[in-house]
Amino acid sequence: MRLLLIRHGETPSNLEYVLDTGVPGPGLTDLGERQAAALPTALAHEDIGAVFASTLVRTQLTAAPLAVARGLEVTVRDGIREISAGDLEMLRGDSERGELYMRTVFAWSSGRTALRIPGGENGDEALRRYDAVVAEAAALQAGTVALVSHGAAIRMWTAARVDNVDVPFAATHPLRNTGVVVLEGSPSDGWKALTWAGETVTPSGAAGPTGHPVAGP
Template sequence: MHLLLVRHGETPSNLDHLLDTAVPGPGLTPLGEAQAAALPEALAGEDIEALYVSTMRRTQLTAAPLAAARGLGTIVRDGVREVSAGDLEMLPGESPEGREYMRTVFAWAAGDTGQRIPGGESGEEALARYDAVIAEAAASGAGTVAVVSHGAAIRLWTAARAHNVDVAYAAARPLRNTGVIVLEGSPSDGWKVLSWDSAVVEPAGESGPTGEPVETAQ
Protein backbone atom coordinates (compact mmCIF):
# COMPACT_ATOMS: atom_id res chain seq x y z
CA MET A 1 0.00 0.00 0.00
CA HIS A 2 1.06 3.55 -0.74
CA LEU A 3 0.48 5.51 2.48
CA LEU A 4 0.42 9.29 2.84
CA LEU A 5 0.57 10.61 6.40
CA VAL A 6 -0.46 14.27 6.27
CA ARG A 7 -0.17 16.68 9.16
CA HIS A 8 -3.16 19.01 9.59
CA GLY A 9 -3.10 22.73 8.78
CA GLU A 10 -2.03 25.42 11.21
CA THR A 11 -4.12 26.00 14.36
CA PRO A 12 -4.17 28.83 16.91
CA SER A 13 -2.48 26.52 19.42
CA ASN A 14 0.36 25.88 16.96
CA LEU A 15 1.01 29.62 16.91
CA ASP A 16 1.18 29.68 20.71
CA HIS A 17 3.21 26.42 20.92
CA LEU A 18 0.72 24.77 23.25
CA LEU A 19 0.16 21.07 23.97
CA ASP A 20 -3.39 21.07 22.62
CA THR A 21 -4.39 17.41 22.25
CA ALA A 22 -7.95 17.12 23.61
CA VAL A 23 -10.80 16.13 21.29
CA PRO A 24 -12.27 17.89 19.36
CA GLY A 25 -9.71 20.68 19.64
CA PRO A 26 -9.47 23.95 17.70
CA GLY A 27 -10.11 24.72 14.07
CA LEU A 28 -7.64 26.23 11.61
CA THR A 29 -6.11 29.68 11.35
CA PRO A 30 -6.55 31.58 8.06
CA LEU A 31 -3.14 30.24 7.04
CA GLY A 32 -4.25 26.74 8.00
CA GLU A 33 -7.31 27.13 5.78
CA ALA A 34 -5.08 28.21 2.91
CA GLN A 35 -2.80 25.24 3.52
CA ALA A 36 -5.81 22.91 3.39
CA ALA A 37 -7.04 24.52 0.18
CA ALA A 38 -3.63 23.88 -1.40
CA LEU A 39 -3.61 20.16 -0.60
CA PRO A 40 -5.54 18.98 -3.69
CA GLU A 41 -2.96 20.52 -6.00
CA ALA A 42 -0.04 19.44 -3.82
CA LEU A 43 -1.25 15.81 -3.97
CA ALA A 44 -2.45 15.93 -7.58
CA GLY A 45 -0.03 13.17 -8.56
CA GLU A 46 -1.38 10.74 -5.97
CA ASP A 47 -4.22 8.37 -6.87
CA ILE A 48 -5.85 8.50 -3.45
CA GLU A 49 -8.59 5.89 -3.01
CA ALA A 50 -9.37 6.33 0.69
CA LEU A 51 -9.07 9.32 3.03
CA TYR A 52 -8.87 8.92 6.79
CA VAL A 53 -9.05 11.69 9.41
CA SER A 54 -8.94 11.79 13.20
CA THR A 55 -11.72 12.79 15.58
CA MET A 56 -10.13 16.22 15.91
CA ARG A 57 -11.61 19.18 14.01
CA ARG A 58 -8.32 20.31 12.54
CA THR A 59 -7.81 17.12 10.54
CA GLN A 60 -11.37 17.11 9.25
CA LEU A 61 -11.13 20.74 8.14
CA THR A 62 -7.76 20.09 6.52
CA ALA A 63 -9.08 17.09 4.59
CA ALA A 64 -12.30 18.74 3.39
CA PRO A 65 -10.90 20.42 0.24
CA LEU A 66 -9.08 17.22 -0.77
CA ALA A 67 -12.19 15.13 -0.18
CA ALA A 68 -14.29 17.50 -2.28
CA ALA A 69 -11.76 17.60 -5.10
CA ARG A 70 -11.52 13.78 -5.26
CA GLY A 71 -15.18 13.00 -4.58
CA LEU A 72 -14.20 11.01 -1.50
CA GLY A 73 -15.87 10.65 1.86
CA THR A 74 -13.70 11.00 4.94
CA ILE A 75 -13.34 8.03 7.28
CA VAL A 76 -13.19 9.30 10.88
CA ARG A 77 -11.11 7.21 13.28
CA ASP A 78 -10.07 8.07 16.84
CA GLY A 79 -6.98 5.90 16.45
CA VAL A 80 -5.10 8.53 14.44
CA ARG A 81 -5.71 11.44 16.82
CA GLU A 82 -2.82 13.22 18.51
CA VAL A 83 -0.88 11.65 21.38
CA SER A 84 -2.75 12.68 24.54
CA ALA A 85 -0.90 15.20 26.70
CA GLY A 86 -2.93 14.16 29.77
CA ASP A 87 -2.03 16.35 32.74
CA LEU A 88 0.23 18.43 30.48
CA GLU A 89 -2.66 19.63 28.31
CA MET A 90 -2.36 23.26 27.15
CA LEU A 91 1.06 23.78 28.70
CA PRO A 92 3.69 25.54 26.57
CA GLY A 93 5.76 23.14 24.52
CA GLU A 94 8.94 24.98 25.54
CA SER A 95 8.27 24.33 29.23
CA PRO A 96 10.06 21.46 31.00
CA GLU A 97 6.78 19.52 30.93
CA GLY A 98 6.35 20.17 27.22
CA ARG A 99 9.82 18.91 26.49
CA GLU A 100 9.11 15.80 28.57
CA TYR A 101 6.08 15.11 26.36
CA MET A 102 8.19 14.76 23.23
CA ARG A 103 10.99 12.93 25.04
CA THR A 104 8.41 10.36 26.13
CA VAL A 105 6.99 10.06 22.60
CA PHE A 106 10.41 9.29 21.16
CA ALA A 107 11.20 6.89 24.01
CA TRP A 108 8.12 5.00 22.84
CA ALA A 109 9.40 5.02 19.28
CA ALA A 110 12.68 3.56 20.54
CA GLY A 111 10.81 0.67 22.15
CA ASP A 112 10.19 1.83 25.72
CA THR A 113 6.42 1.72 25.22
CA GLY A 114 5.56 1.11 28.86
CA GLN A 115 6.21 4.72 29.79
CA ARG A 116 3.08 6.79 30.33
CA ILE A 117 2.52 10.52 29.95
CA PRO A 118 1.13 11.74 33.31
CA GLY A 119 -2.64 11.50 33.11
CA GLY A 120 -2.35 10.31 29.52
CA GLU A 121 -1.65 7.16 27.57
CA SER A 122 1.25 4.75 27.31
CA GLY A 123 3.24 4.05 24.18
CA GLU A 124 1.63 0.64 23.89
CA GLU A 125 -1.81 2.25 23.81
CA ALA A 126 -0.87 5.03 21.38
CA LEU A 127 0.82 2.72 18.89
CA ALA A 128 -1.91 0.07 19.13
CA ARG A 129 -4.66 2.50 18.21
CA TYR A 130 -2.67 3.93 15.31
CA ASP A 131 -1.70 0.45 14.10
CA ALA A 132 -5.36 -0.58 14.07
CA VAL A 133 -6.35 2.22 11.69
CA ILE A 134 -3.42 1.56 9.35
CA ALA A 135 -4.29 -2.15 9.36
CA GLU A 136 -7.90 -1.30 8.51
CA ALA A 137 -6.75 0.88 5.62
CA ALA A 138 -4.45 -1.83 4.32
CA ALA A 139 -7.21 -4.45 4.53
CA SER A 140 -9.55 -2.23 2.49
CA GLY A 141 -7.63 -3.07 -0.68
CA ALA A 142 -7.03 0.59 -1.54
CA GLY A 143 -3.77 1.11 -3.40
CA THR A 144 -3.15 4.60 -2.04
CA VAL A 145 -4.48 5.87 1.27
CA ALA A 146 -4.13 9.34 2.79
CA VAL A 147 -4.38 9.79 6.57
CA VAL A 148 -4.70 13.35 7.85
CA SER A 149 -3.32 13.18 11.37
CA HIS A 150 -1.03 15.00 13.84
CA GLY A 151 2.65 15.82 14.12
CA ALA A 152 3.68 13.90 17.23
CA ALA A 153 1.51 10.89 16.40
CA ILE A 154 2.79 10.70 12.82
CA ARG A 155 6.44 10.99 13.83
CA LEU A 156 5.97 8.42 16.61
CA TRP A 157 4.33 5.84 14.38
CA THR A 158 6.76 6.36 11.50
CA ALA A 159 9.85 6.11 13.70
CA ALA A 160 8.48 3.00 15.40
CA ARG A 161 7.28 1.19 12.28
CA ALA A 162 9.42 2.22 9.29
CA HIS A 163 12.61 0.19 8.90
CA ASN A 164 14.61 2.97 7.23
CA VAL A 165 13.88 5.81 9.70
CA ASP A 166 15.35 5.76 13.20
CA VAL A 167 14.32 7.76 16.25
CA ALA A 168 17.14 10.29 15.90
CA TYR A 169 16.05 11.07 12.36
CA ALA A 170 12.40 11.56 13.31
CA ALA A 171 13.20 13.52 16.47
CA ALA A 172 15.35 16.01 14.59
CA ARG A 173 12.92 16.68 11.76
CA PRO A 174 9.70 18.60 12.29
CA LEU A 175 6.75 18.01 10.02
CA ARG A 176 5.33 21.28 8.78
CA ASN A 177 1.60 21.94 8.75
CA THR A 178 0.20 19.92 5.81
CA GLY A 179 3.62 18.29 5.42
CA VAL A 180 3.47 14.71 4.12
CA ILE A 181 5.39 11.55 4.91
CA VAL A 182 5.08 8.99 2.10
CA LEU A 183 5.51 5.29 2.86
CA GLU A 184 5.21 1.99 1.03
CA GLY A 185 4.49 -1.37 2.60
CA SER A 186 1.98 -3.27 4.69
CA PRO A 187 1.41 -4.30 8.30
CA SER A 188 2.72 -7.79 7.52
CA ASP A 189 5.76 -6.86 5.42
CA GLY A 190 6.74 -3.64 7.19
CA TRP A 191 7.07 -0.05 6.00
CA LYS A 192 9.64 2.02 4.14
CA VAL A 193 9.60 5.82 4.10
CA LEU A 194 10.00 7.18 0.58
CA SER A 195 9.94 10.86 1.48
CA TRP A 196 9.67 13.03 4.58
CA ASP A 197 8.12 16.45 4.06
CA SER A 198 9.20 16.44 0.38
CA ALA A 199 12.75 15.22 1.10
CA VAL A 200 13.92 11.81 -0.13
CA VAL A 201 14.81 9.58 2.83
CA GLU A 202 18.10 7.74 2.97
CA PRO A 203 18.70 4.64 5.12
CA ALA A 204 18.60 5.15 8.86
CA GLY A 205 21.79 6.63 10.24
CA GLU A 206 22.81 8.35 6.99
CA SER A 207 22.46 11.97 6.00
CA GLY A 208 19.11 13.46 5.12
CA PRO A 209 17.11 16.70 5.07
CA THR A 210 17.99 19.24 7.71
CA GLY A 211 15.62 20.32 10.42
CA GLU A 212 15.36 21.46 13.99
CA PRO A 213 14.06 19.38 16.87
CA VAL A 214 10.39 19.88 17.69
CA GLU A 215 9.51 19.82 21.38
CA THR A 216 5.77 20.55 21.12
CA ALA A 217 2.63 18.64 20.29
CA GLN A 218 1.16 19.17 16.88
Protein backbone atom coordinates (compact mmCIF):
# COMPACT_ATOMS: atom_id res chain seq x y z
CA MET A 1 0.00 0.00 0.00
CA ARG A 2 0.91 3.65 -0.21
CA LEU A 3 0.89 5.61 3.05
CA LEU A 4 1.01 9.40 3.25
CA LEU A 5 2.16 10.79 6.61
CA ILE A 6 1.15 14.46 6.69
CA ARG A 7 2.07 16.97 9.36
CA HIS A 8 -0.75 19.31 10.40
CA GLY A 9 -0.94 22.98 9.39
CA GLU A 10 0.68 25.79 11.34
CA THR A 11 -0.58 26.54 14.87
CA PRO A 12 -0.02 29.49 17.23
CA SER A 13 2.19 27.25 19.37
CA ASN A 14 4.45 26.57 16.38
CA LEU A 15 5.01 30.33 16.12
CA GLU A 16 5.88 30.48 19.82
CA TYR A 17 8.27 27.52 19.50
CA VAL A 18 6.71 25.64 22.42
CA LEU A 19 6.00 21.98 23.13
CA ASP A 20 2.20 21.96 22.98
CA THR A 21 1.07 18.32 22.92
CA GLY A 22 -2.09 18.23 25.06
CA VAL A 23 -5.52 17.24 23.79
CA PRO A 24 -7.44 18.93 22.19
CA GLY A 25 -4.69 21.47 21.55
CA PRO A 26 -4.76 24.69 19.53
CA GLY A 27 -6.38 25.29 16.18
CA LEU A 28 -4.67 26.59 13.06
CA THR A 29 -3.34 30.03 12.26
CA ASP A 30 -4.57 31.82 9.13
CA LEU A 31 -1.55 30.39 7.33
CA GLY A 32 -2.33 26.94 8.72
CA GLU A 33 -5.85 27.16 7.30
CA ARG A 34 -4.46 28.10 3.90
CA GLN A 35 -2.01 25.21 4.09
CA ALA A 36 -4.87 22.81 4.83
CA ALA A 37 -6.94 24.25 1.99
CA ALA A 38 -4.03 23.68 -0.40
CA LEU A 39 -3.65 19.98 0.42
CA PRO A 40 -6.35 18.67 -1.99
CA THR A 41 -4.58 20.32 -4.93
CA ALA A 42 -1.10 19.33 -3.72
CA LEU A 43 -2.22 15.69 -3.43
CA ALA A 44 -4.50 15.63 -6.50
CA HIS A 45 -2.28 12.97 -8.11
CA GLU A 46 -2.74 10.57 -5.17
CA ASP A 47 -5.56 8.00 -5.27
CA ILE A 48 -6.52 8.44 -1.60
CA GLY A 49 -9.09 5.97 -0.31
CA ALA A 50 -9.10 6.90 3.39
CA VAL A 51 -8.13 9.86 5.57
CA PHE A 52 -7.14 9.57 9.25
CA ALA A 53 -6.44 12.32 11.79
CA SER A 54 -5.39 12.35 15.42
CA THR A 55 -7.49 13.41 18.40
CA LEU A 56 -5.89 16.85 18.34
CA VAL A 57 -7.93 19.62 16.73
CA ARG A 58 -5.13 20.80 14.44
CA THR A 59 -4.93 17.52 12.55
CA GLN A 60 -8.68 17.29 12.09
CA LEU A 61 -8.82 20.85 10.73
CA THR A 62 -5.95 19.99 8.38
CA ALA A 63 -7.55 16.76 7.19
CA ALA A 64 -11.03 18.20 6.61
CA PRO A 65 -10.48 19.90 3.20
CA LEU A 66 -8.75 16.80 1.83
CA ALA A 67 -11.52 14.51 3.04
CA VAL A 68 -14.26 16.76 1.65
CA ALA A 69 -12.52 16.95 -1.73
CA ARG A 70 -12.43 13.13 -1.90
CA GLY A 71 -15.93 12.56 -0.53
CA LEU A 72 -14.52 10.78 2.54
CA GLU A 73 -15.07 10.93 6.29
CA VAL A 74 -12.12 11.65 8.56
CA THR A 75 -11.34 8.69 10.82
CA VAL A 76 -10.10 10.05 14.18
CA ARG A 77 -7.65 7.90 16.12
CA ASP A 78 -5.74 8.68 19.32
CA GLY A 79 -2.86 6.45 18.26
CA ILE A 80 -1.41 8.99 15.81
CA ARG A 81 -1.54 11.96 18.19
CA GLU A 82 1.60 13.86 19.10
CA ILE A 83 4.04 12.37 21.59
CA SER A 84 3.11 13.65 25.04
CA ALA A 85 5.59 16.16 26.43
CA GLY A 86 4.54 15.35 30.01
CA ASP A 87 6.35 17.61 32.46
CA LEU A 88 7.96 19.44 29.52
CA GLU A 89 4.59 20.68 28.23
CA MET A 90 4.61 24.31 27.03
CA LEU A 91 8.36 24.72 27.47
CA ARG A 92 10.27 26.28 24.60
CA GLY A 93 11.71 23.52 22.49
CA ASP A 94 15.11 25.20 22.35
CA SER A 95 15.38 25.55 26.14
CA GLU A 96 17.80 23.35 28.08
CA ARG A 97 14.94 21.31 29.55
CA GLY A 98 12.86 21.34 26.37
CA GLU A 99 15.62 19.75 24.31
CA LEU A 100 15.17 16.57 26.34
CA TYR A 101 11.96 15.95 24.39
CA MET A 102 13.50 15.25 20.98
CA ARG A 103 16.58 13.60 22.48
CA THR A 104 14.26 11.05 24.10
CA VAL A 105 12.11 10.66 20.99
CA PHE A 106 15.10 9.81 18.79
CA ALA A 107 16.51 7.49 21.47
CA TRP A 108 13.28 5.48 21.02
CA SER A 109 13.91 5.26 17.28
CA SER A 110 17.37 3.90 18.07
CA GLY A 111 15.84 1.10 20.14
CA ARG A 112 15.98 2.57 23.64
CA THR A 113 12.22 2.37 23.96
CA ALA A 114 12.10 1.93 27.75
CA LEU A 115 13.12 5.57 28.21
CA ARG A 116 10.28 7.80 29.35
CA ILE A 117 9.67 11.50 28.84
CA PRO A 118 9.31 12.91 32.38
CA GLY A 119 5.62 12.75 33.21
CA GLY A 120 4.85 11.37 29.76
CA GLU A 121 5.00 8.13 27.80
CA ASN A 122 7.84 5.78 26.91
CA GLY A 123 8.85 4.56 23.48
CA ASP A 124 7.11 1.20 23.73
CA GLU A 125 3.80 2.94 24.41
CA ALA A 126 4.23 5.53 21.65
CA LEU A 127 5.27 3.02 18.99
CA ARG A 128 2.55 0.55 19.95
CA ARG A 129 -0.25 3.08 19.54
CA TYR A 130 1.12 4.42 16.24
CA ASP A 131 1.67 0.90 14.89
CA ALA A 132 -1.95 0.01 15.67
CA VAL A 133 -3.35 2.83 13.54
CA VAL A 134 -0.99 2.06 10.66
CA ALA A 135 -2.09 -1.58 10.82
CA GLU A 136 -5.75 -0.50 10.78
CA ALA A 137 -5.11 1.71 7.75
CA ALA A 138 -3.35 -1.13 5.94
CA ALA A 139 -6.20 -3.54 6.67
CA LEU A 140 -8.63 -1.26 4.81
CA GLN A 141 -6.97 -2.20 1.52
CA ALA A 142 -7.84 1.30 0.33
CA GLY A 143 -4.79 1.67 -1.89
CA THR A 144 -3.44 4.99 -0.61
CA VAL A 145 -4.22 6.19 2.93
CA ALA A 146 -3.47 9.65 4.32
CA LEU A 147 -2.63 9.92 8.03
CA VAL A 148 -2.63 13.53 9.24
CA SER A 149 -0.39 13.45 12.29
CA HIS A 150 2.39 15.40 14.02
CA GLY A 151 6.03 16.23 13.36
CA ALA A 152 7.76 14.48 16.26
CA ALA A 153 5.52 11.42 16.03
CA ILE A 154 6.08 11.06 12.28
CA ARG A 155 9.84 11.49 12.55
CA MET A 156 10.10 9.08 15.49
CA TRP A 157 7.94 6.39 13.87
CA THR A 158 9.59 6.55 10.45
CA ALA A 159 13.09 6.39 11.94
CA ALA A 160 12.03 3.32 13.95
CA ARG A 161 9.96 1.50 11.32
CA VAL A 162 10.99 2.57 7.80
CA ASP A 163 13.87 0.67 6.22
CA ASN A 164 15.59 3.60 4.50
CA VAL A 165 15.02 6.30 7.15
CA ASP A 166 17.53 6.34 9.99
CA VAL A 167 17.80 8.55 13.05
CA PRO A 168 20.40 10.94 11.57
CA PHE A 169 18.15 11.52 8.56
CA ALA A 170 14.99 12.09 10.60
CA ALA A 171 16.87 14.24 13.12
CA THR A 172 18.24 16.58 10.47
CA HIS A 173 15.06 16.77 8.37
CA PRO A 174 12.35 18.59 10.37
CA LEU A 175 8.99 18.28 8.64
CA ARG A 176 7.36 21.61 7.84
CA ASN A 177 3.66 22.16 8.40
CA THR A 178 1.64 20.07 5.89
CA GLY A 179 4.87 18.40 4.78
CA VAL A 180 4.25 14.89 3.44
CA VAL A 181 6.26 11.69 3.81
CA VAL A 182 5.31 9.11 1.18
CA LEU A 183 5.80 5.46 2.13
CA GLU A 184 5.24 2.19 0.31
CA GLY A 185 4.94 -1.24 1.88
CA SER A 186 2.96 -2.93 4.63
CA PRO A 187 3.21 -3.76 8.35
CA SER A 188 4.20 -7.33 7.48
CA ASP A 189 6.68 -6.63 4.68
CA GLY A 190 8.13 -3.40 6.01
CA TRP A 191 8.15 0.16 4.72
CA LYS A 192 10.25 2.19 2.32
CA ALA A 193 10.16 5.99 2.12
CA LEU A 194 9.81 7.27 -1.42
CA THR A 195 9.88 10.99 -0.68
CA TRP A 196 10.21 13.29 2.32
CA ALA A 197 8.60 16.69 1.79
CA GLY A 198 8.98 16.23 -1.95
CA GLU A 199 12.62 15.12 -1.88
CA THR A 200 13.91 11.60 -2.51
CA VAL A 201 14.99 10.00 0.74
CA THR A 202 18.73 9.51 1.13
CA PRO A 203 19.65 8.51 4.70
CA SER A 204 22.79 10.16 6.03
CA GLY A 205 24.18 6.97 7.57
CA ALA A 206 26.29 9.01 9.94
CA ALA A 207 25.88 10.42 13.41
CA GLY A 208 24.17 13.78 13.49
CA PRO A 209 22.45 16.29 15.77
CA THR A 210 19.04 15.63 17.21
CA GLY A 211 17.35 18.50 15.38
CA HIS A 212 15.15 21.24 16.82
CA PRO A 213 12.82 19.90 19.52
CA VAL A 214 9.98 22.18 18.40
CA ALA A 215 9.93 20.56 14.97
CA GLY A 216 7.54 17.98 16.42
CA PRO A 217 4.52 19.67 18.00
